Amino acid sequence: MTQDIIKAAKEDKRVIVAEILTDEMKKQILELELKRLNEPIPVINKSLQEAFDKEQAMVIVIEKPKEDVPIEEQIPTLTLQTDSGKIIGEEIYDPEELELMREDNEAYFISEHFVTFPNMAVAGEKQFFVVGEIYNVLESEDRMKECVKSMIISVPSTHTDSFIKDCYKLSHEEKIATMIVGFDEKE
Structure with missing residues (x-):
């Protein structure tokens, strides 16, 4: 089942990385996100917490689209x-x-x-x-949902984004985006 969602994610031609997070990576990501609670106005990444509450969590790195999404089509999070x-x-x-x-x-x-x-x-x-869930960001999102019981997509903070890019030796340029997908497998 886990391999099915990874395979489905990779159907999106922009996907550079799609793999299950190790426990160590999850721990480091949580530590980075918890630091945001100490900011003048704390930031709670609710969608990331919800993603990590699922049975599995995977990291996805994608190339951003060449053209910007029109402002009126952006999804508030x-x-x-x-x-x-x-x-x-x-x-x-x-x-x-x-x-x-x-x-x-x-x-x-x-x-x-x-x-x-x-x-x-x-x-x-x-x-x-509070940072909420994102959706309609992956071309293969519907296919991914078919592979699992439930799924949530979250966007990590800037520090976590940098950490993920460093883990995979990727450029820190703006044309690459990271996300965490939490999911429960079908029974």
């Missing part, structure tokens, strides 16, 4: 949340929604596509960024 789970900031790529947010006096942009709502924050409550 980042939110700003409070301890109580309230979302007080999010990525937005839909042009109409962005325009509405720009007209909202309660909205504050911290980047071109990330809006926060400071009035929704509760004084004294901790805030943190």
Whole structure:
């Protein structure tokens, strides 16, 4: 079964690496991701945690497409949340929604596509960024899902991305992307 998902992943012509993570690599990746909890606004890579909670985890390295994905087609994966789970900031790529947010006096942009709502924050409550699951990034994604019971794709932090590229002696140029795929095998 594990070989089936690896084979399916490699059907995407852009895939450079597709293999199961060793326990040692998982440990080092977790250590790198845990360091992000010490940032001024901590970052929790929820999708990576969920990927590692699956029975198996694999690393995939792909060549990014030659042309950029249009902004309006990008999938939001980042939110700003409070301890109580309230979302007080999010990525937005839909042009109409962005325009509405720009007209909202309660909205504050911290980047071109990330809006926060400071009035929704509760004084004294901790805030943190949460990285969610990505999807529709691999041409072979549907085929991979057919091979397993369940699957989640996550994007590692910049430090983890560098670590993975170093492990496979790959360039750190922007044209290569890394991801972690967690999956449960069919019974």
